[in-house]
Amino acid sequence: MFFHIVLERNMQLHPRHFGPHLRDKLVSKLIKDVEGTCSGRHGFVVAIMGVEDIGKGLIREGTGYVTFPVKYQCVVFRPFKGEILEAVVTMVNKMGFFAEAGLVQIFVSNHLILDDMKFQSGDVPSYTSSDGSVKIQKESEVRLKIIGTRVDATEIFCVGTIKDDFLGDISDPGAAV
Amino acid sequence: MSLAEAPSPSPSSSSGSDDFAALLDSELELASGADSAFPGDPSPAFPATEDEDEDEDEDEDPEEPEVDPIEQNGTKRRRVEEQLQDQGTSVRPDKIPTGASKNVQVEACPHPGYFGGLCFRCGKPQDEENVSGVAFGYIHKGLRLGTSEIDRLRGADLKNLLRERKLVLILDLDHTLINSTKLQDISFAEKDLGIQTAASKDDPNRSIFSLNSMQMLTKLRPFVREFLKEASNMFEMYIYTMGDKPYAIEIAKLLDPSNIYFPSKVISNSDCTQQHQKGLDVILGAESVAVILDDTEYVWQKHKENLILMERYHFFASSCRQFGFGVRSLAESMQDERESDGALATVLDVLKRIHASFFDMAVETDLSSRDVRQVIKAVRKEILQGCKIVFSRVFPNNTRPQEQMFWKMAEYLGAVCSTDVDSSVTHVVTVDLGTEKARWGVDNKKFLVHLRWIEAANFRWHRQPEEDFPVTAPKEKSKDKDNAVAGKKETSKDRQNSAAEKKETTKDKEENAAARQKETMKEKEENAVAGQKETGNDERNVGGQEKDDAKENAVATSTTSPTDS
Numbered sequence: 001m002f003f004h005i006v007l008e009r010n011m012q013l014h015p016r017h018f019g020p021h022l023r024d025k026l027v028s029k030l031i032k033d034v035e036g037t038c039s040g041r042h043g044f045v046v047a048i049m050g051v052e053d054i055g056k057g058l059i060r061e062g063t064g065y066v067t068f069p070v071k072y073q074c075v076v077f078r079p080f081k082g083e084i085l086e087a088v089v090t091m092v093n094k095m096g097f098f099a100e101a102g103l104v105q106i107f108v109s110n111h112l113i114l115d116d117m118k119f120q121s122g123d124v125p126s127y128t129s130s131d132g133s134v135k136i137q138k139e140s141e142v143r144l145k146i147i148g149t150r151v152d153a154t155e156i157f158c159v160g161t162i163k164d165d166f167l168g169d170i171s172d173p174g175a176a177v
Numbered sequence: 178m179s180l181a182e183a184p185s186p187s188p189s190s191s192s193g194s195d196d197f198a199a200l201l202d203s204e205l206e207l208a209s210g211a212d213s214a215f216p217g218d219p220s221p222a223f224p225a226t227e228d229e230d231e232d233e234d235e236d237e238d239p240e241e242p243e244v245d246p247i248e249q250n251g252t253k254r255r256r257v258e259e260q261l262q263d264q265g266t267s268v269r270p271d272k273i274p275t276g277a278s279k280n281v282q283v284e285a286c287p288h289p290g291y292f293g294g295l296c297f298r299c300g301k302p303q304d305e306e307n308v309s310g311v312a313f314g315y316i317h318k319g320l321r322l323g324t325s326e327i328d329r330l331r332g333a334d335l336k337n338l339l340r341e342r343k344l345v346l347i348l349d350l351d352h353t354l355i356n357s358t359k360l361q362d363i364s365f366a367e368k369d370l371g372i373q374t375a376a377s378k379d380d381p382n383r384s385i386f387s388l389n390s391m392q393m394l395t396k397l398r399p400f401v402r403e404f405l406k407e408a409s410n411m412f413e414m415y416i417y418t419m420g421d422k423p424y425a426i427e428i429a430k431l432l433d434p435s436n437i438y439f440p441s442k443v444i445s446n447s448d449c450t451q452q453h454q455k456g457l458d459v460i461l462g463a464e465s466v467a468v469i470l471d472d473t474e475y476v477w478q479k480h481k482e483n484l485i486l487m488e489r490y491h492f493f494a495s496s497c498r499q500f501g502f503g504v505r506s507l508a509e510s511m512q513d514e515r516e517s518d519g520a521l522a523t524v525l526d527v528l529k530r531i532h533a534s535f536f537d538m539a540v541e542t543d544l545s546s547r548d549v550r551q552v553i554k555a556v557r558k559e560i561l562q563g564c565k566i567v568f569s570r571v572f573p574n575n576t577r578p579q580e581q582m583f584w585k586m587a588e589y590l591g592a593v594c595s596t597d598v599d600s601s602v603t604h605v606v607t608v609d610l611g612t613e614k615a616r617w618g619v620d621n622k623k624f625l626v627h628l629r630w631i632e633a634a635n636f637r638w639h640r641q642p643e644e645d646f647p648v649t650a651p652k653e654k655s656k657d658k659d660n661a662v663a664g665k666k667e668t669s670k671d672r673q674n675s676a677a678e679k680k681e682t683t684k685d686k687e688e689n690a691a692a693r694q695k696e697t698m699k700e701k702e703e704n705a706v707a708g709q710k711e712t713g714n715d716e717r718n719v720g721g722q723e724k725d726d727a728k729e730n731a732v733a734t735s736t737t738s739p740t741d742s
Binding site: 096109159 | 441
């Protein structure tokens with residue numbers, strides 16, 4: 001789920017950047033450092049919306065670097081257990097399929113896929129329902145429910161299921177499994 | 178939002194806050210301290226709200242003191258706060274929200290496997306101290322399967338394979354299908370011959386490729402593309418190399434540009450469960466149908482019976498140097514293995530035989546109870562069937578002949594070995610014409626063959642003509658060795674070296690190496706006594722190449738499993 005929150009960070013700046021464009025340099029450094037990173041508490045920082053406040057800079061002892069506390073607004077993405085997401089399938093194999101929702105990797109094991117859907121190997125491996133109406137293969141969109149998340153230093157791993165109502169392949173809007 | 182009205186399966190919702198508080202107390206006392214999992218009643222309210230925006234959770238807090246005026250309020254609030262702070266971790270209450278997901282039985286979850294540390298059936302995090310199962314990083318990062326799940330998958334896979342009439346083939350890369358060298362290791366001779374420019378040509382069917390990101394050149398073994406195409410009809414194939422992952426993926430892309438042979442089946446050294454050993458535990462296929470094609474035996478200690486040893490492919494000079502051969506490499510001599518009956522073509526024939534023999538419908542046993550290892554053994558035993566062999570001056574006197582490598586090899590090939598001569602003996606194997614047994618053999622018109630004849634049979638999976646492996650008189654030993662080069666197994670030499678039966682000198686080894694690599698070894702053949710036929714020599718050369726010289730070399734020289742980059 002996406003959130004719009006205010007975060008704070010201490011940015012260190014080298015004196016060579018001091019000058020009329022100090023603020024811009026600070027903001028661009030912030031963007032470079034923070035966008036795309038992941039933290040356990042907040043999830044992935046997707047984009048920085050704006051800088052709310054830049055505090056007074058503090059010169060560090062021993063070096064000429066100056067530390068600015070920066071408050072910024074950003075959009076973060078964090079999956080939660082029980083959340084329902086749409087994701088794009090990246091790999092299908094006999095153990096289940098891997099899907100991606102933005103930067104989050106989700107694995108749906110075949111234990112949590114309807115028994116009706118069988119794995120078909122071949123050039124394009126897929127899970128196909130017995131009547132052939134539903135087919136989950138690479139690049140198809142699925143709606144899944146997250147049943148567990150775990151945050152690593154740089155990545156978030158999720159495990160999902162499509163064994164509930166209204167989950168599964170979404171080739172047309174409102175399609176139910 | 179009133180906790181009393183929370184959608185919960187337990188019967189507390191009807192009573193007032195006092196009863197509820199008492200229930201909460203009892204539940205909390207039962208709950209373990211560290212884990213902030215709230216069992217029973219209070220949890221439905223919390224998961225419902227936890228899963229929402231963090232801000233909303235703050236609203237829940239003020240309600241807590243109302244419900245429980247006693248001091249345990251403090252602990253509860255602390256716990257709630259802990260829980261809120263723990264949003265970032267994966268410690269979650271066991272309770273799954275009610276409704277349709279009742280079919281996920283948390284209590285009975287056997288944890289078949291883990292993805293990123295979470296059980297992929299129930300979502301619970303993996304127990305840190307108890308790390309079981311096998312990691313399958315080559316399929317996807319973070320994937321780990323438990324043993325029971327692996328067995329289940331193997332069983333299901335076996336059924337599918339047998340239905341499609343396919344077996345499993347595991348291929349090694351270096352010196353089996355390709356030969357790689359670092360750009361900096363190219364010899365001057367090779368540079369002069371313009372090998373590097375050949376690699377940068379655009380022709381997609383070329384055999385030399387350069388891997389720019391790793392500063393290496395790779396040469397595909399002749400016939401490899403056809404080999405893969407034909408083998409894919411009979412086998413489900415895996416690549417298993419001791420090189421590292423980026424290298425393995427690059428080579429897989431070269432061998433399989435459309436990703437149909439090895440999708441998610443490229444295993445590299447980071448996937449091995451034991452250091453310096455390859456194992457079938459990371460393969461999701463049953464052992465009873467797995468055939469391994471590798472040039473090194475050492476790395477497959479646990480699965481020697483599934484292994485078909487391949488002759489090493491030395492195209493580049495650096496590869497020869499690595500194994501201690503001082504001869505000119507194939508590249509330097511502008512030669513290459515023949516496609517029509519080179520190592521890969523021979524092995525393909527053997528694989529076809531094994532496949533046909535396994536799926537032979539005339540045999541009574543059920544397909545699922547057949548074992549490809551038995552088939553390999555049986556096919557091997559046909560090679561020298563009907564031969565009775567006596568060894569002469571091959572084994573040192575203080576050893577038991579039956580335990581010697583060549584004796585065992587001959588027996589695996591289907592021959593009968595004995596220590597004494599009698600009328601049923603068909604072959605006398607020796608390196609020296611002057612022995613008593615050798616003379617007896619000549620007198621009785623038995624086949625007198627060099628030791629390498631056995632090795633040739635081992636590598637070529639076919640009984641070689643005995644005339645190609647004559648034993649010459651001692652004074653012409655060096656010449657004989659040169660002839661041997663034409664098709665001599667280096668391995669035998671290496672083996673002997675490693676077994677400390679130094680019958681041959683390094684010079685011979687080199688000559689053999691050279692001989693192996695050449696197809697038209699006119700210059701190498703010092704055809705003296707035996708009157709080698711050109712083709713015979715070539716065959717032997719190829720045969721020699723197919724022998725696992727490397728194996729012995731490995732023991733004699735350096736690494737057993739050549740890892741490039």
